[in-house]
Amino acid sequence: MMRTTRRRTALMDLLTSSDRFQSAQELHTALARHGEPLALSTVYRALQHFVDSGDVHVFHAANGETLYRRCTRPDHHGHLICRLCGKTEELKAATVDIWSADLGRTLGFDEISPVTEIVGTCQDCAV
Ligand SMILES: [Zn+2]
Ligand SMILES: [Zn+2]
Incomplete structure (x- = not known):
């Protein structure tokens, strides 16, 4: 459980440090670069968790990709x-x-x- 939390924190830090919408694949690659390797399936699960809790916004790109972003505005x-x-x-x-x-x-x-x-x-x- 501790490990899950720490990795989710690493993922959230990564999202917070960027103002771009990014794909799960990009985040997965960036985490590995930061020495926090996470299975792609784990990245997807963690992202879904953040989306469900409203902490991360989703954008469905025209090419079918799902992109994620941590926004600074808490409101709609x-x-x-x-x-x-x-x-x-x-x-x-x-x-x-x-x-x-x-x-x-x-x-x-x-x-x-x-x-x-x-x-x-x-x-x-x-x-
Ligand atoms: Zn651009
Ligand atoms: Zn937003």
Whole structure:
């Protein structure tokens, strides 16, 4: 149990130290580099645990990959994500919610689920 906790802590530290959305495979590789080798299945299980507890957010990329990020905003918010490197800006929920609600009203749609993921290419990746 101790070992599980310590490894989960190493994984959480890694997530906390990055502002990017990352895949389980990337995190698995980075942990090994930091001398904390974790089986890929363990990384997936730990990530699922963090997602269930609301500590980590998930983004389903267009290529089918599932990416994970530890966000700094504890409240509901959206994400602006670079499709190439996973770099992410957190969007104020109010901005996104108001815009979504306005759009729904204008076009006659009810029960709008606000857009929470907007994908683009960041300055670093736009060469
Ligand atoms: Zn988030
Ligand atoms: Zn980028």
